Amino acid sequence: MPTIVVEVMPKPEILDPQGKAIANALPHLGFTGFSGVRQGKRFELTVEGEVTEAVLDDAKRAAAEMLSNPVIEDVVAVRVEED
């Protein structure tokens, strides 16, 4: 069944407190090669049947109106993954 993947990230100008905490913790485990971390969200929308243009448009609207909050987040990807 095809899946539509939606990825949402905090806006670049919003300091991401969770990402910062992860970045601070990484060196404690010996991971010293990463200078920053930003944490986002990935949604997997399962589709029964074919992903038509209309279904994809619905996914894009859901991403913009519900899955993300435009004040603090950007939708960075809406794509179809077959399996």
Add this chain to the structure above:
Amino acid sequence: MTSAIPLIGDFRAETPRQLDGARIGVVTFPGTLDDRDAARAVRLAGGTAVPLWHADTSLHGVDAVILPGGFSYGDYLRAGAIARFAPVMETIIAEAQATSTSSSPLPVLGICNGFQILTEAHLLPGSMVKNDHLKFLCTDQVLRVENTTTAWTSQFTEDELIAVPMKNQDGQYVVSAAELEQIEAEGRVVFRYVGANPNGSRNGIAGVTNAAGNVVGLMPHPEHAVEPGYGPDDATGMRNGTDGLTIFTSVVSSLAKGTA
């Protein structure tokens, strides 16, 4: 039994009869925690609290609405994001934005999670992200009341300092630079944190109002500072602080005077 301090559930003598007409709705979503405290604050202020259910589109003729604190729908997705789509919110959003001359816009107060719901519903600008220190913060917080023209703050004096409890994890108020400039210029910051910024909120903003002034949201909890013995410490003794009560007496009195 008589006591200078009213006992729980005993406010027979304190209820001002002439204001009983003010009916304030208190919404309960799945995961709401402070609805009973908010209803109690309304009663202590002399109003009548009307329970409103999230799945009900009717507001049952209330004169104002409070969205109380808690973790509506488990704060899944984002704090307040799912509650914003509840049936009761469709009616509240419509009535809060009423512009016709026959019906004045509904006074709405969002406390903590209620504030988050109001930003998700785009009734108030900005949004909330995790506290900059990432800890759940529970403390008594001093606020400055910077706007006394709203129905919810009319009985405060300009720049009055009040102490009310605050308890949240997603309390950092963020807003775009352009909107921040606008709400500051228009005097729409209603409450500002006094002292060290407790959560990284832009400009130390604790509460804001919309352009019309009928919708107010704040992160701290005035409904937990309405009764001696159960509020923050103040000069008169431990837990005696009742600064939050003025929010509720403000709206009850504004409604009685017809200025809300």
